[in-house]
Amino acid sequence: MYQYNADDTAFLVERVDQFEKQLNRHLAGDLDAAKFRSLRLRNGLYMEIHAHMLRVAIPYGILNTEQLRALADVADKYDRGFGHFTTRQNIQYNWIELPEIANLLRDLSAVGLHAIQTSGKAMRNITADPFSGLTKDEVEDARPYCELIRRWFNIHPEFSWLPGKFKIAINGAKLDETALQIHDLGLNIVYNEENELGFAVYVGGGLGAAPMVAPEITPFVVAEDIISYLESVLRVYNLKGRRDNLKRLRIKFMVREYGAVEFGRMVDEDWQQIKNNPELKLNMDELAKLKKDFALPIEPVDLGGFTDTVDFNYSIWKKNNVRAHKLLGYSIVNISLTQLGTAPGDATSEQMRMIADLADKYSNSELRTTKRQNLVFPYVRKEQVYALWQELDQSDLASPHQGTLAHVVACPGGDYCDLAKAVSIPIAQQVQQRFDDMDKLYNIGPININISGCENSCAHHHISDIGLLGLKKNEQEFYQITLAGETLHETAIGRKLGRSIAGDEVVDAIEDIVNIYLDSREEGENFVAVFKRIGITPFKEKVYG
Amino acid sequence: MVDDNEVITVVSEQGQTVELVSVEEWIENIDSLAASGKGVLIKPADDVTLLKDSLNKIALIALDFIGFDEGRGYSQAALIRNRWGYSGEIRGINTHLDQLQFMLRSGVSTYDLQEQYQGSNEHDYTHGFSICYQAAANNTDMKEKF
Numbered sequence: 177m178y179q180y181n182a183d184d185t186a187f188l189v190e191r192v193d194q195f196e197k198q199l200n201r202h203l204a205g206d207l208d209a210a211k212f213r214s215l216r217l218r219n220g221l222y223m224e225i226h227a228h229m230l231r232v233a234i235p236y237g238i239l240n241t242e243q244l245r246a247l248a249d250v251a252d253k254y255d256r257g258f259g260h261f262t263t264r265q266n267i268q269y270n271w272i273e274l275p276e277i278a279n280l281l282r283d284l285s286a287v288g289l290h291a292i293q294t295s296g297k298a299m300r301n302i303t304a305d306p307f308s309g310l311t312k313d314e315v316e317d318a319r320p321y322c323e324l325i326r327r328w329f330n331i332h333p334e335f336s337w338l339p340g341k342f343k344i345a346i347n348g349a350k351l352d353e354t355a356l357q358i359h360d361l362g363l364n365i366v367y368n369e370e371n372e373l374g375f376a377v378y379v380g381g382g383l384g385a386a387p388m389v390a391p392e393i394t395p396f397v398v399a400e401d402i403i404s405y406l407e408s409v410l411r412v413y414n415l416k417g418r419r420d421n422l423k424r425l426r427i428k429f430m431v432r433e434y435g436a437v438e439f440g441r442m443v444d445e446d447w448q449q450i451k452n453n454p455e456l457k458l459n460m461d462e463l464a465k466l467k468k469d470f471a472l473p474i475e476p477v478d479l480g481g482f483t484d485t486v487d488f489n490y491s492i493w494k495k496n497n498v499r500a501h502k503l504l505g506y507s508i509v510n511i512s513l514t515q516l517g518t519a520p521g522d523a524t525s526e527q528m529r530m531i532a533d534l535a536d537k538y539s540n541s542e543l544r545t546t547k548r549q550n551l552v553f554p555y556v557r558k559e560q561v562y563a564l565w566q567e568l569d570q571s572d573l574a575s576p577h578q579g580t581l582a583h584v585v586a587c588p589g590g591d592y593c594d595l596a597k598a599v600s601i602p603i604a605q606q607v608q609q610r611f612d613d614m615d616k617l618y619n620i621g622p623i624n625i626n627i628s629g630c631e632n633s634c635a636h637h638h639i640s641d642i643g644l645l646g647l648k649k650n651e652q653e654f655y656q657i658t659l660a661g662e663t664l665h666e667t668a669i670g671r672k673l674g675r676s677i678a679g680d681e682v683v684d685a686i687e688d689i690v691n692i693y694l695d696s697r698e699e700g701e702n703f704v705a706v707f708k709r710i711g712i713t714p715f716k717e718k719v720y721g
Numbered sequence: 722m723v724d725d726n727e728v729i730t731v732v733s734e735q736g737q738t739v740e741l742v743s744v745e746e747w748i749e750n751i752d753s754l755a756a757s758g759k760g761v762l763i764k765p766a767d768d769v770t771l772l773k774d775s776l777n778k779i780a781l782i783a784l785d786f787i788g789f790d791e792g793r794g795y796s797q798a799a800l801i802r803n804r805w806g807y808s809g810e811i812r813g814i815n816t817h818l819d820q821l822q823f824m825l826r827s828g829v830s831t832y833d834l835q836e837q838y839q840g841s842n843e844h845d846y847t848h849g850f851s852i853c854y855q856a857a858a859n860n861t862d863m864k865e866k867f
Contacts, residue, residue, distance in 0.1 A: 183864065183866055184866075186851070186852060187854075190850050190851060191850070193849070194845065194846070194849040198819060211789050211817070214789055215819060297790060297792075327854040327855075328854055328855045328867060329855070330854045330855075331850060331853070332854075332857075333795060333799075333822070333823045333824075333826035333827045333853075333857045333858075334795045334799045334823075334857065335795070336823055337790055337791065337792025337795060337820070337823070338792055339792070411796050411799075414792050414793060415793055415796050419791070449804065453856075462867075
């Protein structure tokens, strides 16, 4: 992975120093709440119900164990001993005291971590496939490009005061794990007919109250020109994006208003004037260096006649949590942070340290975060997977639920978040309790359920097999159910089932939906396939009938 | 300083009082306004491409940065300075403290801070960062890493 050098660290410290000055001006009454809000958000700091919430960036979801231990230390020193891994591969702390923020950020800067642009109207953390560089069918490893693009837009003088937030995902795999078309901008790595590497560019996706699938703006920009192309997209958005209507700030509204073709033409018009500017060409020397930084840190091993241990619980866990590695003798291991009875994505400092120890022992001291709020060990020797499972199992981290209905993705919801209209975590727990039988889960097979506590859609409910959106009606919590959203093969927003359902009835409704699926399923069909074949009506009739 | 009913002026870096006109006024009377040494006041919603062909006749360009989160001025400055090569003074007016380095790097050359910031340590915000990761109109004194 890329390690921060002295300049990178100095930059982080400069950022903390400036933010501390801004905080002190605010505390002294010289910077009003509205202005300070804009500044603190750009440093990842939110005001929540109980305290301040801090979002720390995990660029394209890669951490080393030193960083994970530092995150654990922050949880103990400044929070209540835990952190929440988010659907955008970041980590959040919910109980931060304002005056301590600068010291916290300084602690993080020592290990190359920061909260720069993790919120506010600026370019956010770039997300990537958590299996980047690890799988056989990959088109290209996205991480060197993620790093170059991340750097370029880090405190960019022209594009730091955008109309709205701006999220980028970059996918280099054949199957899109990043859900790039629900991002403000998605880059899909492709080769053109001349066998040059470049990007198909999608602009104007997003979830929220008006979910939209990003249209393709151009089928190919050669890699060398991607910085100038992105500058043109951002310039068009910065100059012409809506700033007058708080509900229409995101670029998706601009793309919808102008149409994808006209938007693409505006971008191209700007781009033609700068694409040959040598300063804006992707730095190919730096790219080559980064490719080395991100090269596999392991060598293939021939395990000869190795046969894995046979153990019922291990086998179930392995089926759902272990993926094939491109390198001979290795596996990719998912660790689910969604345990029965705990908030999805939450990890205690003790768990973080324990996972760091395990990653040192089994995964070359590196791990990844995922949009399904898991951690991934990217480099596990096949013959050590069983030993890793045993250690995880002893610590209650060997949840076999990955990819099943009991693996619920949820935002912090009404228990923590000031924006939430309804709770998420208790509903997730009810679902887990209802479907806690492994035989039953096995029979149901892979199915996603995502719960967002409000229209901001942090849990990505729109792109889930079963999505729940929390609403408030007459002070009661209700949930809008959407079905058959997807992103892996193609991107589709889930269809609304019907009127929203009261919180105490929502798990019954989910069970009804699952039963219709099971009753209708034909050999090899997943949830989306069944939904496409039978339509929404049978689900409606069962739930509302 | 900025009031629709009054003639708006700024004192240039060279100490000259320059009267500012709107983009619309400038476009309608380029030659006479240029001859009388007028500057142009650009508001965030103005289309700066209208000025592209007559840029070098403008005595001074003022960009209004009154909105704390208003970001169009940075792109306007970058276009005027970097892309079209305007070499005259670009004045940021109604500016906030926290955005100074963003503004200066985008091509603004001088600025008038809002009154509420008088007495602040401007250097903290004009030179808060010594390292930068991207090309810009003005990276003077910065270590460039790109």
